[in-house]
Amino acid sequence: xxxxxxxxxxxxxxxxxxxxxxxxxxxxxxxxxxxxxxxxxxxxxxxxxxxxxxxxxxxxxxxxxxxxxxxxxxxxxxxxxxxxxxxxxxxxxxxxxxxxxxxxxxxxxxxxxxxxxxxxxxxxxxxxxxxxxxxxxxxxxxxxxxxxxxxxxxxxxxxxxxxxxxxxxxxxxxxxxxxxxxxxxxxxxxxxxxxxxxxxxxxxxxxxxxxxxxxxxxxxxxxxxxxxxxxxxxxxxxxxxxxxxxxxxxxxxxxxxxxxxxxxxxxxxxxxxxxxxxxxxxxxxxxxxxxxxxxxxxxxxxxxxxxxxxxxxxxxxxxxxxxxxxxxxxxxxxxxxxxxxxxxxxxxxxxxxx
Amino acid sequence: xxxxxxxxxxxxxxxxxxxxxxxxxxxxxxxxxxxxxxxxxxxxxxxxxxxxxxxxxxxxxxxxxxxxxxxxxxxxxxxxxxxxxxxxxxxxxxxxxxxxxxxxxxxxxxxxxxxxxxxxxxxxxxxxxxxxxxxxxxxxxxxxxxxxxxxxxxxxxxxxxxxxxxxxxxxxxxxxxxxxxxxxxxxxxxxxxxxxxxxxxxxxxxxxxxxxxxxxxxxxxxxxxxxxxxxxxxxxxxxxxxxxxxxxxxxxxxxxxxxxxxxxxxxxxxxxxxxxxxxxxxxxxxxxxxxxxxxxxxxxxxxxxxxxxxxxxxxxxxxxxxxxxxxxxxxxxxxxxxxxxxxxxxxxxxxxxx
Numbered sequence: 047x048x049x050x051x052x053x054x055x056x057x058x059x060x061x062x063x064x065x066x067x068x069x070x071x072x073x074x075x076x077x078x079x080x081x082x083x084x085x086x087x088x089x090x091x092x093x094x095x096x097x098x099x100x101x102x103x104x105x106x107x108x109x110x111x112x113x114x115x116x117x118x119x120x121x122x123x124x125x126x127x128x129x130x131x132x133x134x135x136x137x138x139x140x141x142x143x144x145x146x147x148x149x150x151x152x153x154x155x156x157x158x159x160x161x162x163x164x165x166x167x168x169x170x171x172x173x174x175x176x177x178x179x180x181x182x183x184x185x186x187x188x189x190x191x192x193x194x195x196x197x198x199x200x201x202x203x204x205x206x207x208x209x210x211x212x213x214x215x216x217x218x219x220x221x222x223x224x225x226x227x228x229x230x231x232x233x234x235x236x237x238x239x240x241x242x243x244x245x246x247x248x249x250x251x252x253x254x255x256x257x258x259x260x261x262x263x264x265x266x267x268x269x270x271x272x273x274x275x276x277x278x279x280x281x282x283x284x285x286x287x288x289x290x291x292x293x294x295x296x297x298x299x300x301x302x303x304x305x306x307x308x309x310x311x312x313x314x315x316x317x318x319x320x321x322x323x324x325x326x327x328x329x330x331x332x333x334x335x336x337x338x339x340x341x342x343x344x345x346x347x348x349x350x351x352x353x354x355x356x357x358x359x360x361x362x363x364x365x366x367x368x369x370x371x372x373x374x375x376x377x378x379x380x381x382x383x384x385x386x387x388x389x390x391x392x393x394x395x396x397x398x399x400x
Numbered sequence: 401x402x403x404x405x406x407x408x409x410x411x412x413x414x415x416x417x418x419x420x421x422x423x424x425x426x427x428x429x430x431x432x433x434x435x436x437x438x439x440x441x442x443x444x445x446x447x448x449x450x451x452x453x454x455x456x457x458x459x460x461x462x463x464x465x466x467x468x469x470x471x472x473x474x475x476x477x478x479x480x481x482x483x484x485x486x487x488x489x490x491x492x493x494x495x496x497x498x499x500x501x502x503x504x505x506x507x508x509x510x511x512x513x514x515x516x517x518x519x520x521x522x523x524x525x526x527x528x529x530x531x532x533x534x535x536x537x538x539x540x541x542x543x544x545x546x547x548x549x550x551x552x553x554x555x556x557x558x559x560x561x562x563x564x565x566x567x568x569x570x571x572x573x574x575x576x577x578x579x580x581x582x583x584x585x586x587x588x589x590x591x592x593x594x595x596x597x598x599x600x601x602x603x604x605x606x607x608x609x610x611x612x613x614x615x616x617x618x619x620x621x622x623x624x625x626x627x628x629x630x631x632x633x634x635x636x637x638x639x640x641x642x643x644x645x646x647x648x649x650x651x652x653x654x655x656x657x658x659x660x661x662x663x664x665x666x667x668x669x670x671x672x673x674x675x676x677x678x679x680x681x682x683x684x685x686x687x688x689x690x691x692x693x694x695x696x697x698x699x700x701x702x703x704x705x706x707x708x709x710x711x712x713x714x715x716x717x718x719x720x721x722x723x724x725x726x727x728x729x730x731x732x733x734x735x736x737x738x739x740x741x742x743x744x745x746x747x748x749x750x751x752x753x754x
Contacts, residue, residue: 343734364715383713
């Protein structure tokens with residue numbers, strides 16, 4: 047069966063401010079020294095499994111030109127522009143309806159646009175297994191990451207009986223506190239929820255019809271209009287009427303035949319500035335430094351230079367990011383407070399900096 | 401007797417990089433929120449005692465335009481441009497010779513251009529006492545600061561017998577280590593050496609002739625040429641031939657009739673970025689913040705913003721300084737290492753940043 051991929055690229059990525067902005071969120075930035083952006087990496091690592099013409103990018107209409115520029119191999123008609131943000135369930139329903147119109151049925155990989163994968167061969171191999179499971183019946187398959195430490199920032203997947211390469215999913219759980227996360231790891235029955243899904247278009251449409259009929263019906267109307275002159279009009283009308291809902295809550299937590307394929311392929315969700323030192327090589331003092339920087343006695347510090355010199359002297363456990371109009375100097379313990387700066391900027395009406 | 405002031409403004413002030421540069425050292429910067437530069441403050445606080453036309457600025461020829469711009473009340477002919485840097489003894493000899501030519505004899509206050517004074521009335525009162533002592537005989541008077549803590553970054557003056565407002569100086573001592581500094585404080589016989597001197601022109605010329613005859617003779621030739629068409633030529637010839645020597649070592653440590661007037665008037669030598677929080681008001685979290693800054697949870701941090709936004713999140717005990725072409729992020733424990741950055745920039749041939 048034809049394998050397609052839907053890459054969700056509508057996020058606003060505030061956690062990488064000041065490098066990420068509303069006008070250019072994380073998935074369109076390079077956070078690695080090779081200069082490739084996150085979404086370019088996402089598409090390129092799929093090449094062994096999916097042709098560029100079978101890759102669909104669902105994104106905010108405002109980012110369509112960024113997608114075109116960064117992914118010239120993806121056909122323009124595969125860029126699905128959401129008129130507004132409605133979380134992942136409407137996003138996936140939109141893409142499923144379009145693929146359904148184009149290919150009747152197909153396997154559909156649903157992937158975030160802003161994660162990193164260290165071991166791409168193992169990743170592709172894991173996806174192949176997920177495809178095989180998805181092709182059977184009405185299975186909804188999610189890729190679970192084998193945890194390596196008790197992370198409190200991810201949701202977890204509790205799995206049960208083994209059936210071949212896959213495990214039946216018992217339940218999805220929200221981000222735990224640390225003692226709970228430790229219990230999950232000790233049990234050997236919990237995986238990290240990576241937000242990657244694999245299913246046939248027919249399987250997700252079946253479940254949408256059953257569990258989210260309002261969104262199903264709107265999506266069907268969008269799919270029917272795809273390619274017609276009135277497509278934009280129908281899309282705006284139907285999509286803006288959708289309620290905002292995640293696919294996890296709307297479908298995965300309620301559907302039957304949910305399976306998980308455990309994977310371990312150097313996955314990183316690149317969730318904050320702290321990730322940069324994890325995903326890049328650091329120097330002898332455990333600093334990650336890019337750009338025009340003079341460091342004297344600095345340790346365990348991430349410095350992303352811009353056009354000007356940054357002199358870092360005796361700096362420890364900090365994040366320093368320079369851009370043309372803003373500099374961030376942030377303790378590693380406070381990276382979650384970047385959003386407070388953005389909130390202040392919004393309050394001050396300084397949208398040019400957000 | 402006429403009271404004149406000689407303000408020594410030839411320093412290159414590397415410790416305030418990146419705000420200070422070779423092209424605009426510390427004395428020509430404002431480090432306080434009122435916007436006045438250090439040299440402007442130095443001149444303005446002398447107003448009760450010295451007329452602007454009796455204030456002489458000895459500076460590097462490269463800074464003449466800065467002096468003219470910042471001190472429009474000081475006559476241009478009072479700006480004495482050193483063709484090269486030769487430390488304080490030749491600087492003072494040059495100024496003494498010029499004042500000698502202009503006024504025959506006069507009292508001469510010799511003052512740094514880059515210190516701050518908190519209590520200006522008390523300062524002027526202290527200088528008046530020093531003037532009174534200087535007018536008697538061939539006395540050389542230095543203003544000593546009553547120490548408030550065992551500072552290891554200043555030289556000290558050991559004083560002996562009291563004679564009116566003044567005390568006879570026993571000896572000048574170099575920067576002590578901490579135990580020695582503590583002993584000095586406990587003894588009640590040591591003052592900080594502020595680098596401020598008061599004497600008659602005739603007294604310093606007498607001592608120069610006796611203790612540094614080579615410099616005395618050159619200075620006399622410079623003084624004779626002052627106002628003549630060949631002045632520049634004579635100045636360059638004589639001044640460049642001077643050896644580099646401090647007035648402390650060349651005169652003060654060897655002369656007789658050395659007195660000190662103890663003063664306590666909120667003196668601060670503004671020796672490094674650490675001084676900025678001392679000389680300005682800080683917020684409730686002990687931060688000193690100027691410019692376009694958003695601070696979230698930062699403490700005891702000095703932030704001097706430039707044209708761009710600085711976001712400081714969870715930053716503690718740091719110095720952050722933004723300029724158009726360089727940003728400094730420096731631990732308070734490492735402010736002495738600013739000079740290492742300048743050394744690296746010199747090695748890299750990046751003189752535009754020095």
